[in-house]
Amino acid sequence: MDRLQDIEMRIADHGLSFDEWDELQSPRTAETDFDRVVDRAMSRRGFLGGLAVFGGAAALLGTSALTPARAASRLGFDAVSANTLDTITVPDGYRWHAVATWGEPLWSDAPAFDQATRGTGASQERAFGDNNDGMALFSDGTRTVLAVNNEYTNRSIIYGARATGLPENADDVRKGKAAHGISVMEIAETDGTWGIVKDSTYNRRITADTPIEITGPARGHDLLKTEADPSGTTALGTWNNCGNGRTPWGTYLACEENFNGYFSSSDASYTPSAELSRYGVKTEDWGYAWATADERFDISKHPNEPNRAGYVVEIDPLDPTSTPKKRTALGRFKHENAELVVDNSGHVVVYMGDDERGEFLYKFVSEGAYSIGGDNADLLDSGTLYVARFHDDGTGDWLALTPETTGMASQAEISVHTRQAASAVGATTMDRPEWVAANPKKAEIYCCLTNNKNRGVKPNAGGDDTSVNGPNPREKNNYGQIVRWMPENGDHTATGFAWDLFVLAGNPTVHSDAYAGSENVTADNMFNSPDGLAFDSTGLMWIQTDGNYSNEGDFAGMGNNQMLIGDPETGEIKRFLVGPNECEVTGITWSPDRRTVFVGIQHPGEKGNSHFPGGGASVPRSCVIAIRREDGGLIG
Numbered sequence: 001m002d003r004l005q006d007i008e009m010r011i012a013d014h015g016l017s018f019d020e021w022d023e024l025q026s027p028r029t030a031e032t033d034f035d036r037v038v039d040r041a042m043s044r045r046g047f048l049g050g051l052a053v054f055g056g057a058a059a060l061l062g063t064s065a066l067t068p069a070r071a072a073s074r075l076g077f078d079a080v081s082a083n084t085l086d087t088i089t090v091p092d093g094y095r096w097h098a099v100a101t102w103g104e105p106l107w108s109d110a111p112a113f114d115q116a117t118r119g120t121g122a123s124q125e126r127a128f129g130d131n132n133d134g135m136a137l138f139s140d141g142t143r144t145v146l147a148v149n150n151e152y153t154n155r156s157i158i159y160g161a162r163a164t165g166l167p168e169n170a171d172d173v174r175k176g177k178a179a180h181g182i183s184v185m186e187i188a189e190t191d192g193t194w195g196i197v198k199d200s201t202y203n204r205r206i207t208a209d210t211p212i213e214i215t216g217p218a219r220g221h222d223l224l225k226t227e228a229d230p231s232g233t234t235a236l237g238t239w240n241n242c243g244n245g246r247t248p249w250g251t252y253l254a255c256e257e258n259f260n261g262y263f264s265s266s267d268a269s270y271t272p273s274a275e276l277s278r279y280g281v282k283t284e285d286w287g288y289a290w291a292t293a294d295e296r297f298d299i300s301k302h303p304n305e306p307n308r309a310g311y312v313v314e315i316d317p318l319d320p321t322s323t324p325k326k327r328t329a330l331g332r333f334k335h336e337n338a339e340l341v342v343d344n345s346g347h348v349v350v351y352m353g354d355d356e357r358g359e360f361l362y363k364f365v366s367e368g369a370y371s372i373g374g375d376n377a378d379l380l381d382s383g384t385l386y387v388a389r390f391h392d393d394g395t396g397d398w399l400a401l402t403p404e405t406t407g408m409a410s411q412a413e414i415s416v417h418t419r420q421a422a423s424a425v426g427a428t429t430m431d432r433p434e435w436v437a438a439n440p441k442k443a444e445i446y447c448c449l450t451n452n453k454n455r456g457v458k459p460n461a462g463g464d465d466t467s468v469n470g471p472n473p474r475e476k477n478n479y480g481q482i483v484r485w486m487p488e489n490g491d492h493t494a495t496g497f498a499w500d501l502f503v504l505a506g507n508p509t510v511h512s513d514a515y516a517g518s519e520n521v522t523a524d525n526m527f528n529s530p531d532g533l534a535f536d537s538t539g540l541m542w543i544q545t546d547g548n549y550s551n552e553g554d555f556a557g558m559g560n561n562q563m564l565i566g567d568p569e570t571g572e573i574k575r576f577l578v579g580p581n582e583c584e585v586t587g588i589t590w591s592p593d594r595r596t597v598f599v600g601i602q603h604p605g606e607k608g609n610s611h612f613p614g615g616g617a618s619v620p621r622s623c624v625i626a627i628r629r630e631d632g633g634l635i636g
């Protein structure tokens with residue numbers, strides 16, 4: 001009898017799960033998390049062999065090791081039921097209100113939002129942008145400043161006053177460009193209600209036209225030079241800023257995601273280069289029409305312009321005169337967010353996902369070390385960029401992207417053609433990496449892999465194989481999962497890690513196979529397409545969804561997009577909020593006193609079926625909401 005058979009028999013004898021047995025047999029205190037996860041994964045893989053095989057790869061369900069039923073719950077609220085109401089639903093004992101809404105003026109010289117016209121170029125430049133996403137709060141010690149990404153616009157909503165539902169003239173394009181970027185604004189609380197402080201000296205709009213300095217390895221490289229900027233050092237604007245990050249030195253990171261959808265070609269016969277094609281740049285845009293009023297978005301005339309987008313942008317929200325910086329050392333791809341950890345050694349480690357089907361997960365490790373109160377201004381300009389390779393046995397490596405490993409000519413080229421560099425070293429294709437979040441209580445990182453209908457169906461845009469693999473175990477993955485990893489020896493700069501899956505989302509009322517989800521998914525907490533992700537100060541993980549809200553078929557019973565809270569120790573997941581119709585819930589930050597959590601509601605009514613938040617016949621508008629407890633208690 002080999003060891004595994006012996007284990008299986010003893011498990012059966014004692015009525016224990018394999019993991020309970022494993023827990024009893026393996027004293028954990030002397031082990032690191034890395035050791036424990038590797039051991040567990042290796043054991044389970046052997047144990048599961050032939051059982052949990054989803055299209056060829058065994059899923060290593062870390063959560064099946066977890067015992068939510070036995071542990072005392074740390075989720076002290078009544079779960080919200082799935083629903084399709086055109087409003088926000090929060091647990092009993094909690095209240096919400098809107099803090100900042102698309103088109104709301106930041107200065108008193110700007111007009112109030114006009115429901116009929118939905119604003120002009122001039123009004124939008126002085127108002128909160130559209131489709132808010134990632135955000136973070138800053139304080140100068142007295143005043144509170146909120147920096148918020150305004151990711152994109154829904155043409156049918158912002159141009160709803162136009163017969164075509166599209167931009168029809170240059171001012172419409174001006175409005176569209178101004179609705180993008182970042183809104184920085186002071187907010188204040190009066191009697192439990194937060195709102196914008198108009199005319200604050202901190203208020204600022206950064207848009208698709210704001211000058212941004214290009215820094216890091218690609219600064220000045222030929223690939224970044226254009227007619228308007230022959231030095232390749234100053235780009236105009238940032239757009240499609242999705243998730244965010246923040247640094248301990250007080251700056252905000254805005255991540256450029258689907259930058260490609262804004263470029264087009266006036267020459268329909270123009271063929272974009274293979275390099276541009278890898279990033280999805282085509283001769284037609286996604287309906288924004290920016291090239292009709294701003295020639296730099298015409299790739300047949302300015303083929304290097306797309307090389308100047310797709311970066312992480314660092315902004316000082318407490319200095320409205322500062323020039324934002326595109327940090328090319330962090331690579332160019334469809335950046336989701338940037339989760340920054342300062343390792344014990346002082347090195348800054350930034351974890352980042354590239355949100356496209358079959359693209360990769362990255363980390364940057366700074367060359368210099370962070371020092372409190374020191375000069376950290378350019379820490380994100382030099383260091384090593386790595387991409388993740390996951391092995392099916394529960395381990396993985398970070399592969400450095402250098403001229404030697406990639407065969408590319410220079411670090412500058414790697415900083416611009418990062419996807420190609422990652423393909424060259426054999427990185428693991430992922431199911432659309434969205435937000436990455438670090439557990440503040442231990443060296444452990446999580447990433448939402450939102451979904452991937454192409455998994456096992458066709459290769460990524462670089463031709464890389466996308467057969468099922470360890471952390472992406474389901475073909476045509478329509479539900480998504482959350483992967484987590486522990487750096488070797490708890491050292492974020494290490495190149496080794498151990499991983500498992502915190503949750504496989506699914507629908508146990510429709511499926512009884514892998515698409516039912518992992519054990520911690522039930523009829524009461526099911527969801528699809530995890531996207532936004534952040535830890536609160538107590539070590540609980542807030543999960544936001546951007547999924548299918550049809551409430552039918554594979555998604556029956558899931559209702560509108562939602563926000564849940566997960567306990568990384570027990571695997572328990574509970575629904576905290578349901579959003580209005582056709583919205584995505586994305587972006588989260590807390591007040592310094594932890595009595596308010598700010599949450600983003602993006603594009604309610606994106607298909608025309610919401611009047612949130614105004615109700616009646618009003619135009620649906622993205623907004624930042626504040627949630628507080630009725631008893632004024634702590635919330636995360």
Ligand code: FEO
Pocket residue numbers: 151242243257336355434
């Ligand atoms: Fe803007 Fe990948 O979400």
Ligand code: CA
Pocket residue numbers: 242243336434435531532546586
């Ligand atoms: Ca997202």
Ligand code: CA
Pocket residue numbers: 434450531546
């Ligand atoms: Ca998404």
Ligand code: CA
Pocket residue numbers: 546584602603
């Ligand atoms: Ca969205």
